[in-house]
Amino acid sequence: MAVETHNSDRLAARTGRRLRDNRDWLGALFMLPAAAILLVFLAYPLGLGFWLGLTDAKIGEAGHFIGWGNFVSLAHDAVFWLVVFNTTFYTVVASVVKFALGLYLAVLLNERLPFKSLLRAFVLLPFVVPTVLSAIAFWWIYDSQFSIISWMLIRLGLIHRYIDFLGEPWNARWAVIAANIWRGIPFVAITLLAGLQTISPSLYEAATLDGATAWQRFRHITLPLLTPIIAVVMTFSVLLTFTDFQLIYTITGGGPINATHLMATLSFQRAITGGYLGEGAAIADAMVPFLLAAILFSYFGLQRRRWQQGSAD
């Protein structure tokens, strides 16, 4: 008996040691917390979202399977198509401008400047401050009676009446796009600046000695070497812009007459405000193909350009 216990103790100790040294077993143990969180609160809801899109669930009601019913009714819903247009327009315009201005700002910040790190810290502020709180500031800046922009333009003699920023469909669209660009420039600029700093100065020296102009140096050195990081940054930027919710919810709430509703805000309105979870989930699901297309386009599009440039040399 005593011998047996002794033996089993030794066996247990040996197995314990073996398990402690086994990479796969140890790896699984280390992965446990993260895997549990991501499986329960990310993977499962992702699947549940697709399922809800196929049901007529309401808040507090489980709902029944109705096949593609939600998607069919969305396809005949003029508001849905307006919102698809809004989201695409918002994403394309905001992303293009954010990229252009962000890259410009990054190039400017890469120059020899006094107080450079202080400048960089200030540039990143719009990214740090909670989006909703800065959006409230924009809401106030766009106020129909007390807009500081209108006041300045009138003082300069450029306009004669206060601009109704958020009351007219196109004004409102441009206003929220401007706020989104403001919010997004710092991210693009600071990450691209980090990319710029990895480019070896000797390349520019060589090009300068060969008589290349500033534009040629930018076009043939900076841009090609920056392409991989541009691809990643813009993929993120497109993704965040396409799924934007906070700015719209805060500044316009989707109005006037749905002119600024995006897919995320419409799905919130239908699912939470209206209580039709199934329909809201269907709108959220409808974002997925657009998202995948956006990711593939911005990621592989730019990757291939890098590859083509590489092979051309």
Place this chain on the structure above:
Amino acid sequence: MTAVPDTIARADRGRGKHYFGSLSRRFATLYLPLGILLFVLLFPFYWMVVTTFKPDTELYNYAHFNPFWVAHPTFEHIDKLLFQTSFPNWMVNTLIISVSSTFISLFSSVCAAYAIERLRYKGSQYVGMAIFLAYLVPPSILFIPLVAMVFRLGLFDSDWSLILTYPTFLVPFCTWLLMGYFRTIPYELEECALIDGASRLQILLKITLPLAVPGLISAGIFAFTLSWNEFIYALTFISSSENKTIPVGAITELVEGDVYHWGSLMAAALLGSVPVVLLYSFFVDYYVSSLTGAVKE
């Protein structure tokens, strides 16, 4: 990185070109556009501060008072916000939720990143890819199924609904960042310890983690900021006024019908931003490195 403009400037001067000409060109192509961009990026914050300290008489009267300046600064808006609304509650809630979800995420991310990068168990590279893909799933498509889950689990309107769901976007981000960071720590150090008979846990706690402290700070600060700023989950999962977070409380509770109290709204925006901005100002470099580290590779 400064070598380029340096050489160019020197070359210009060396060629005997007009120094003042190049100075004014530098002003037009560098300082002026930079100044304009900075003005646009910072103006909303200036506007927030000015509005917060303006009495109502100045706030709605541009004819008699210059809107860009505060003639008679007042604390009435801040006073109203702190003593007549639930703002202090929201501040405490936001703090508790952000700190808890940040710690949960950091703990699970450290374990996961170490396992993926250093234990290299079977299939770890696919798990790494999966983590990156999880990072790309936006909250806007998760909030509807999540609210259904939160209801079923009985977490609706409690802090736990947010503490448990914020890690869905924090864990992929922190894991990805820490994986990159662990990769920069020489593997030889761990091999030495292994040969000396240290266990994996000892290696992680006594060698890898102390060396990864900057990475941990980066990930922690960024995660804290992301939780502080989160909006759509907090808006959907919380209903009672005293349980709200700052961003949600500010936009849903401070507007009474059609009357916008711009002074206290701006005060809420200002005070709600102060904690993250303070944190940011102390750790700018960590913040930047986590921002740029996240998009690397």
